[in-house]
Amino acid sequence: MMRPPPAPGSKVDxxxxxxxxxxxPGLGRGATGFxxxxxxxxxxxxxxxxxxxxxGGGDADENKFDEFMGSDAGMFAGGQYDEDDREADxxxxxxxxxxxxxxxxxxxxxxKEELEKMRADNPKITEQFADLKRGLAQVSAEEWEGIPDxxxxxxxxxxxxxxxAAAPDSxxxxxxxxxQMDSSIPSMDGLATPAGSATNADLTAIGEGQRTVxxxxxxxxxxxxxxxxxxxxxxxxxxxxxxxxxxxxxISDIKKARHLLKSVITTNPHHGxxxxxxxxxxxxxxxxxxxxxxxxxxxxACASDEDVWLEAARLQPPDMAKAVLARGVANIPTSYKLxxxxxxxxxxxxxxxxxxxxxxxxxxxxxxxxxxxxxLATEDDARVLLSRAVECCPTHVELWxxxxxxxxYDNAKKxxxxxxxxxxxxxSIWITxxxxxxxxxxxxxxxxxxARALKSLQSHGVVISRxxxxxxxxxxxRAQPACVHTCRAIVSEIVGLGVEEEDRRRTWMADAEEAARxxxxxxxxxxxxxxxxxxxxxxxxxxxxxxxxKQHGSRQALDELLKRAVSYxxxxxxxxxxxxxxxxxxxxVPGARAILAEAFAANPDSxxxxxxxxxxxxxxxxxxxxxxxxxxxRETSTASTARVWMKSAIVEREAGDAAAERxxxxxxxxxxxxxxxxxxxxxxxxxxxxxxxxxxxxxxAGLKRCSDCVPLxxxxxxxxxxxxSVGRARAMxxxxxxxxxxxxxxxxxxxxxxxxxxxxxxxxxxxxxxLQDCPNSGLLWAxxxxxxxxxxxxxxxxxxxxxxxxxxxxxxxxxxxxxxxRKIDKARSWWSRSVTLDPDIGDHWAQLxxxxxxxxxxxxxxxxxxxxxxxxxxxxxxWVRVSKDPANAHQPVDVLLKKVAVDxxxxxxx
Numbered sequence: 030m031m032r033p034p035p036a037p038g039s040k041v042d043x044x045x046x047x048x049x050x051x052x053x054p055g056l057g058r059g060a061t062g063f064x065x066x067x068x069x070x071x072x073x074x075x076x077x078x079x080x081x082x083x084x085g086g087g088d089a090d091e092n093k094f095d096e097f098m099g100s101d102a103g104m105f106a107g108g109q110y111d112e113d114d115r116e117a118d119x120x121x122x123x124x125x126x127x128x129x130x131x132x133x134x135x136x137x138x139x140x141k142e143e144l145e146k147m148r149a150d151n152p153k154i155t156e157q158f159a160d161l162k163r164g165l166a167q168v169s170a171e172e173w174e175g176i177p178d179x180x181x182x183x184x185x186x187x188x189x190x191x192x193x194a195a196a197p198d199s200x201x202x203x204x205x206x207x208x209q210m211d212s213s214i215p216s217m218d219g220l221a222t223p224a225g226s227a228t229n230a231d232l233t234a235i236g237e238g239q240r241t242v243x244x245x246x247x248x249x250x251x252x253x254x255x256x257x258x259x260x261x262x263x264x265x266x267x268x269x270x271x272x273x274x275x276x277x278x279x280i281s282d283i284k285k286a287r288h289l290l291k292s293v294i295t296t297n298p299h300h301g302x303x304x305x306x307x308x309x310x311x312x313x314x315x316x317x318x319x320x321x322x323x324x325x326x327x328x329x330a331c332a333s334d335e336d337v338w339l340e341a342a343r344l345q346p347p348d349m350a351k352a353v354l355a356r357g358v359a360n361i362p363t364s365y366k367l368x369x370x371x372x373x374x375x376x377x378x379x380x381x382x383x384x385x386x387x388x389x390x391x392x393x394x395x396x397x398x399x400x401x402x403x404x405l406a407t408e409d410d411a412r413v414l415l416s417r418a419v420e421c422c423p424t425h426v427e428l429w430x431x432x433x434x435x436x437x438y439d440n441a442k443k444x445x446x447x448x449x450x451x452x453x454x455x456x457s458i459w460i461t462x463x464x465x466x467x468x469x470x471x472x473x474x475x476x477x478x479x480a481r482a483l484k485s486l487q488s489h490g491v492v493i494s495r496x497x498x499x500x501x502x503x504x505x506x507r508a509q510p511a512c513v514h515t516c517r518a519i520v521s522e523i524v525g526l527g528v529e530e531e532d533r534r535r536t537w538m539a540d541a542e543e544a545a546r547x548x549x550x551x552x553x554x555x556x557x558x559x560x561x562x563x564x565x566x567x568x569x570x571x572x573x574x575x576x577x578x579k580q581h582g583s584r585q586a587l588d589e590l591l592k593r594a595v596s597y598x599x600x601x602x603x604x605x606x607x608x609x610x611x612x613x614x615x616x617x618v619p620g621a622r623a624i625l626a627e628a629f630a631a632n633p634d635s636x637x638x639x640x641x642x643x644x645x646x647x648x649x650x651x652x653x654x655x656x657x658x659x660x661x662x663r664e665t666s667t668a669s670t671a672r673v674w675m676k677s678a679i680v681e682r683e684a685g686d687a688a689a690e691r692x693x694x695x696x697x698x699x700x701x702x703x704x705x706x707x708x709x710x711x712x713x714x715x716x717x718x719x720x721x722x723x724x725x726x727x728x729x730a731g732l733k734r735c736s737d738c739v740p741l742x743x744x745x746x747x748x749x750x751x752x753x754s755v756g757r758a759r760a761m762x763x764x765x766x767x768x769x770x771x772x773x774x775x776x777x778x779x780x781x782x783x784x785x786x787x788x789x790x791x792x793x794x795x796x797x798x799x800l801q802d803c804p805n806s807g808l809l810w811a812x813x814x815x816x817x818x819x820x821x822x823x824x825x826x827x828x829x830x831x832x833x834x835x836x837x838x839x840x841x842x843x844x845x846x847x848x849x850x851r852k853i854d855k856a857r858s859w860w861s862r863s864v865t866l867d868p869d870i871g872d873h874w875a876q877l878x879x880x881x882x883x884x885x886x887x888x889x890x891x892x893x894x895x896x897x898x899x900x901x902x903x904x905x906x907x908w909v910r911v912s913k914d915p916a917n918a919h920q921p922v923d924v925l926l927k928k929v930a931v932d933x934x935x936x937x938x939x
Contacts (some may be wrong), residue, residue, distance in 0.1 A: 050752055120369065160824040283314050294327070301327065301334035306338060322346055328356070335364040340372060350374055358388075365395040378405050393421040399428065411435060419444075423451040436874055438469055453489050456482060460501055462507070463515045479518040498523040503549040510824045513551050520555035525563075535565050538573060550581045561593075568594075568601035575607055595624075599631040606641050613645060621645055634667035643676055648919060656680055671697065672705040678710055683918055690714060705735040709744060716748065724748055736768050744779045755786045773799070773806035780812060782937065792816070807836025814842040822846055837867040841876065853884045868900035871908030875929035898922045906939050907932050 141283040155162075287310060293303040304327025311320035324341040331337045338357030341771065342350040354371040361367060366646035368388035372381045390396060399418040403411045415432035422428055429448035433441040445462045459482030466474040475750035483493060504520040505512040528536050541556040557574040564570055578587040591608035598604055605628035612621040625642045632638050639662040646655040659677045662668040674697030681690040694711045701707065708731025715724035728745040735741060749758040762779040769775060776799035783792035796816060799809050810829035817825040826846055827840045844859035860877040864870075874897040881890040901922055902908060911917055911928050920928075 088796075099770045103795055114563075126512075152927070160821065163824065163827055212742055285308065286310050292775050294330075298330040301337045304331060304337055305340045308344065310645040312344065317344070328353070332360045334364050335361055338364075338367055339370055342374075347374060358391075362391045365392055366399060367397050368392070369401055372401065381405055396422050396425050396428065398725075402698070405432065408435060419448075419451075426452055426455045426457055429458065433461060433465070438465070441465055449485075454486065454491050456486060456491070456501070459485070460505065460515065460519075463518065464505065464512045467512050467514045475514045476518040476521070479515070479522050481774055483522055493523070493526060495523055495526045495528075497551070498526075499544075502555070503544065503547070503552050505550055511551070516551050517555040517558075520552060521559055524559045534560060534567065534570070539569065541573070541577075545577060545581075550577070553577055554582075568598045568604060571598060571601070571604055571609075575604075579611075584611065588615075595631075602628070602632055602635050602637045605631070607636060609641060609645065618645070618649055634665070634668050636662075636668055636672065639665075639668050640672060640676060647680065650919070652680060652684060667699075671701040671707065674701065675704070675710065676707050678707075681715075682710075682915060687714065687718065702734050705738040705741055709733065709741055712744060712748070721748070721752060737758055739765070739769065739772055742769070742775060746782065748779060750782055750785070755782065760783055771803055773803045773808045776803065776806075777808055777812060780816075783935075805833050807833045807838040810836070811838040811842040814839075814846070829876040835865045835866060837873060840866060841873050845876075848880060857882065859886075864896075869902050870905045871897075871902035871912075871926065871929060872905035872933075874900070874902055875905075875907070875926050875933060878926055879930050879933065894923055894926065897926050905929075907936075910939050 040892070059563070108202050108934060123279055135593065155256060160652045179754075248602065287307075290303060290310060292306040293300065294307055297303065304324060307322040308324040308327065311317075311323060321344050324344055325338065326335045327334075335357065336511065338353065338361070342353045345353055351371065352372050354367055354504060355369045358364065358371065365388065368384065368391075372384040372388070373389060375381045382402065382405050385398060385405070388398050389395070389402065396418075399414065399422065403414050403418070406414055412432070412435045415428055418428045419425075419432055426448065429444060429451070433444045433448070436444055442462075445458055446467070448458050449462075459478060463475045463478040463482075466472075466478060468918045487493060498519055502516045505515040505519065524540070525533065527632050536559040537556055541553040541560070544550075545553040554574075554577060557570070560570050561574060571590070572884060575587060575590055575594065578590055588608070588611060591604060591611065595603070595608055595749060605624060608620040609624040609628070612618075612624060616627065622642075622645065625638065625645065627639045628635070629642070639658065643655050643658045643662075646652075646658060656677075659673060662673045663677065674693060678690050678697065681687075691711075691714060694707055694714065697704070697707045698711065708727060712724045712727040712731065715721075715727055718846045723746060725745070728741060728748065731738070731741045732745065742761065743928075746758040746765070749755075749761060759779065759782060762775060762782065766772065766775050766779070777797065780792050780795045782794060783789075788846060793816065796809070796813055799806075800813065803809055805827075810832060814822055814829055816824045823846065826839075829842065833839050840859055840863040845854050849854035857880065860873070860880055863873045864877055867873075874893070878890060878893050878897065881893050898921070904911075907929050908925070912920075912925050917925060917928065
């Protein structure tokens with residue numbers, strides 16, 4: 030309630046008024062406020078605690094204790110946590126997180142360095158023996174078994190010495206007597222011997238002896254036939270040593286199985302498999318007589334089950350088995366299995382034929398019996414038997430085909446016609462007829478028969494499978510003798526079946542490649558012929574067919590194919606070049622010139638044709654004709670290219686005319702300043718003449734135009750290194766890596782520069798950086814394997830194989846390790862793998878040739894040389910260094926290979 034305002038003129042008594050809240054006397058004039066007990070009232074006691082407070086005398090509630098703020102009973106116990114406090118806490122939390130983020134990188138880096146230092150100072154046992162663990166994979170099973178058992182040799186585990194004395198005989202006799210019953214008859218009065226000693230008759234020993242005698246007699250009679258033993262006295266001990274000793278668990282299992290099978294044959298005595306299982310169980314347990322008795326009961330209970338009779342015959346001796354089978358065929362005369370088993374028991378072929386003929390009288394429709402009888406008969410008897418067999422089994426094609434093979438040509442035709450009428454839905458009869466005509470030389474009839482076969486089969490509702498007929502074509506090709514015309518006829522009739530119009534070329538090319546991969550060359554050739562007939566204007570098809578002929582065909586066939594190819598595709602330059610090269614390789618240089626002349630007429634502006642004509646003349650030691658061709662090409666506007674100017678300079682370099690070479694290179698660089706090979710050749714020319722500054726200027730000009738050219742950077746660095754300026758070479762290679770990152774060749778050049786300068790540590794550091802920049806470079810990993818110390822090379826090779834397992838350089842490095850370890854077979858395998866992965870690397874061919882020369886035979890070394898000539902390699906560090914040497918110009922591959930091998934033995938890598 031508000032106080033009424035005072036009357037006008039009246040005086041206000043301020044001392045009587047109530048002071049406002051938060052009022053501090055004297056605060057306005059700078060006095061410091063204070064609070065007395067009278068201001069806050071009488072003292073108040075805290076809340077009354079429980080029993081614990083009374084006993085302990087504590088004032089605070091332990092449940093309200095805070096880990097950060099402490100007890101609420103302090104000076105801030107009565108305060109409230111409002112929005113300002115929350116905002117302040119949030120601001121301070123952000124400041125703490127910001128400061129922590131600033132120091133995190135430095136803290137983590139220091140922790141990482143300390144961890145690496147600790148691991149380097151205290152390596153784990155697993156890391157120290159990692160290479161040895163990998164080597165355990167090569168340990169054979171015999172070596173594992175040969176490792177001796179160390180055992181526990183500690184002092185605590187060492188057995189104490191114990192004195193052992195043998196027990197006396199009296200103790201042993203007392204122990205034996207304690208476990209036996211008294212089965213002896215004591216001597217009575219009047220039965221004493223003259224010597225006065227008592228006689229004890231041990232009944233237990235007598236019983237054991239009788240049982241032993243009876244068991245021996247039964248065992249000797251167990252396998253007897255007609256009262257005569259069949260035990261082999263020589264092999265008796267061998268049989269004893271081969272007997273399996275059954276454990277108690279096996280004996281228990283046999284007893285359980287015996288009980289179960291007894292229940293089976295008791296509840297269902299006409300179940301043949303139960304009798305068979307019971308007999309085999311007894312056979313497994315070594316009770317052959319019991320097994321024979323069981324299977325005999327099974328034969329009586331299941332007289333119509335042929336498997337039971339066959340099992341009974343198997344368990345009996347041969348003579349008894351014949352009797353068992355005789356009873357079996359008497360009960361089941363239509364079982365061909367019993368007849369065949371009876372025939373097999375006969376000793377001579379005549380007796381077997383008699384059994385089989387009796388069987389055929391009972392079962393004339395059994396194909397198995399007819400086949401068995403034909404296999405034992407002579408050719409004339411087989412012809413007679415097959416004639417009767419096809420009458421009894423007219424729907425079985427194999428019998429018809431076997432009869433056709435034994436008949437003459439005219440009779441075989443009649444047999445096949447009858448077979449076609451009997452089985453009109455089988456294609457093998459038609460294919461056999463086509464093979465028959467081809468074998469007689471009637472190749473014209475082969476295609477007609479295959480065409481009629483398809484029409485006839487389709488008319489009888491047979492679904493023609495394209496894949497199945499192509500397999501038949503491959504089978505005809507692989508037949509002895511090969512039926513090539515049948516194969517071609519099948520392919521020509523079936524290749525387009527079920528293939529869409531737009532998918533024909535792709536599908537047929539894939540089929541031809543698959544057939545060639547499987548070794549069916551004639552089938553692939555026939556598919557290519559069909560593809561060329563449908564697509565004569567496709568150069569890719571002609572090239573694929575030419576590649577097949579070059580690899581598997583004759584030179585004449587390839588020449589004919591290329592003639593047809595250039596007639597259908599005159600604008601395809603590659604076909605002209607292939608035709609000219611094949612003529613050249615055959616030694617027909619005029620023929621190659623004629624083909625190139627026709628190529629000029631069809632493609633007058635083709636650079637490839639001009640260069641091919643130049644190469645033909647240049648490689649055949651006709652420098653004047655080569656120079657004239659290049660001069661004419663330079664005068665032609667469309668053919669005057671950078672490659673033509675480069676080849677012109679090469680001709681002058683070969684001739685030794687430095688001035689003409691310089692003029693051509695200068696003019697070529699004026700026209701084509703971005704062609705790096707011209708800059709490289711200019712620098713090499715200046716280097717040969719000893720003009721170091723001019724060479725340096727030429728390389729500098731080339732790098733200004735072609736800063737991404739790795740060979741130019743390497744040549745410039747090599748020049749500086751040759752002049753003794755290793756620092757400038759190092760700086761140049763570093764600049765090259767900066768402009769061209771992730772280039773393994775530049776890293777390798779820098780590493781080898783440091784090695785040649787003697788800075789091994791710097792080379793290792795560069796190699797580590799290189800593997801970080803190019804982790805999948807096989808070139809660098811091979812260098813890492815070569816640079817590693819000998820104990821670490823296997824580990825480094827394993828790491829390289831994990832990174833790039835199919836790189837030829839890594840494979841070659843591993844092969845070198847095997848070679849050094851004298852593992853000849855493995856080294857040969859890995860060298861072969863390296864040249865297979867990339868046959869264009871000449872260094873690997875040279876290494877393989879050296880390896881075979883050291884560890885192989887002259888034949889294997891000659892084989893490697895022939896394969897290298899066929900591969901015609903062009904790359905490899907040492908190969909390029911040798912082949913680009915002007916002294917080795919126009920040298921064949923075999924000569925270059927041997928020179929590269931010498932280079933490997935005498936010079937370091939470039």
